[in-house]
Amino acid sequence: MTRSGTGPARAGLSDTGPSGTGLIRSGPLRYATAERFGRPRAVPAGDTRPAGGEICPQPPSRLDAVMGPPHDSRPQGEDCLQLTVTTPARDDGARPVLVWFHGGGFSSGSGLLDWYDGGALAAEGDVVVVGVNYRLGALGYLCLDGVSEGNLGLYDQLEALRWVREHIAGYGGDPGSVTVFGQSAGGISIRLLMEMDEARGLFHRAVLQSAPLALAERSREDAEALGRIFAEHLAARGESPWTAGHAALLDAQRETAVAHGRRSGSTLEPPFGPVAGVLGRDGAAFGGNVRGLDVLYGWNADDMTAFPGEQGDPAELTALTYAAPLAELGGRLVRAGARVHSYRLDWRPAGSALGATHCVELPLLLGGRDAWQGAPMLGDTPWEEVAALGAALRATWLGFARTGVPGAAPEPLHCAEGPVPVP
Known part of the structure; x- marks a missing residue:
């Protein structure tokens, strides 16, 4: 349904919403451009080129056995620095803004996927929801001299937040009330944005969902070694990182992952991800960035059941990988002057052997029945139960986005002011 009276039409921008919702979902919108292996550049004012809804070239997700594969298909390409905006109205409502950074181990996923439709949050909370694409795998995180x-x-994520600051008022949002929320790799990204001088003032609240902070960064030395392995695999095929096609890049990325698994002994840690020391920081930015920031963080009680290749008891691995590093961050945030709340989600859907696994909160917050149909982690739980618990969990997140204090927590969610003690 095309909406009228919501501002001038622009090439590449579609303002549509499901009939009867009253919502407008705009996009995909290009927020930046980038040459291969170059930093993103903001889209110039007046740029009217259509955005084709591409997502970063990627392999199938290693979590297909947990989430199921996405039901919607998106073209893959390097013109992928795009986002969507879902809003109740393009007016001067100055609504709180929630910016979503998806997970996927820095190798898969997209903010454009139906999984991450923010319509329910926007409608129930009278807020604006932004879903962001960013570069993944070697295209986003290769470190090679x-x-x-x-x-x-x-x-890329930093540039998307700058776009929000400059443009979100035109979509009914308040650039002075921005909550970033992200799951897994998206949560790690938010943690690292807290360290970047350039990110100061671009967001005012933050939600970190099941962020495995023990894997937040790797040393530059290790990253460069993996970069050389990647380049060697391409060279063996007569290819260069600069000119190789996407299939060749993904093949070399897969082979690098195998080599990294042999070196590290971990099936959890991706071969390409954030690199320490590249951000040009010495830790001094953290205090200034987080002072006065509202932060909600937490994990799912059985996060590690999603990764059966890791050796050990899932409960102990969950505490080690998620709970303990997040609690350590919580203490550091409090000492720096942030206001902290924490949570643990214990929801174990009926008929699923995975329990309160990694990603199980996603259908409660984003997407709808069609997007999540057949997801193994939901077992045989009726969608009506998912929808009811989802409405309660969304109210908790929306309360936090509006006030910095989570709303009333539904039964399987345990919230606390300050860091949650590690079980």
């Missing part, structure tokens, strides 16, 4: 400095996906 003379080719890529690393952390380009983080710089």
Whole structure:
């Protein structure tokens, strides 16, 4: 349904919403452009080129056995620095804004997927929801001398937040009330944005969902070693990182992942991700960035059941990988002057052997029945139960986005002011 009276039409922008919702979902919108292995550049004012809804070239997700594969298909390409905006109205409502950074181990996913439709949040909370694409895998996180400095996906996210600051008022949002929320790799990204001088003032609240902070960064030395392995695999095929096609890039990325697994012994840690020391920081930015920030963080009680290749008891692995590093961050945030709330989600859908696994909160917050149909992690739980618990969990997140204090927590969610003690 095309909406009228919501501002001038622009090439590449579709203002549509499901009939009867009263919502407008705009996009995909291009927020930046980038050459391969180059930093993103803001889209110039007046740029009217259509955005084709591309997502970063990627392999199938390693979590298909948990989430199921996405039901919607998107073209893959490097013109992927795009986002969507879902809003109740394009007016001067100055609504709180929630900006979503998806997970996927820095190798898969997209903010454009139906999984991450923010319509329910926007409608129930009278807020504006932004879903962001960023570069993944080697295209986003290769660290190789003379080719890529690393952390380009983080710089993409930074540019998306700048776009929100400059443009979101035109979509009914308040650039002075921005909550970033992200799951897994998206939560790690938010954690690292807290360290970037350039990110100061671009967001005012933050939600970190099941962010495995123990894997937040790797040393530059290790990242460069992996970059050389990647380049060697391409060279063996007569290819260069600069000119290789996407299939060749993904093949070399897969082989690098195998080599990294042998070196690290971990099936959880991705071969390409954020690199320490590349952001040009010494820790001094953190205090200034988080002072006065409202932060909600937490994990799912059985996060590690999603990763059966990891050896050990899932409960102990969950505490080690998620709970303990998040609690350590919570203490550091409090000492720096942030206001902290924490949570643990214990929801175990009927008929699922995975329990309160990694990603299980996503259908409660984003997307709808069609997007999540058949997701293994939901077992045989009726959608009506998912929808009812989802409405309660969304109210908790929306309360936090509006006031910095979570709303009333539904039964399987345990919230606390300050860091949650590690079980």
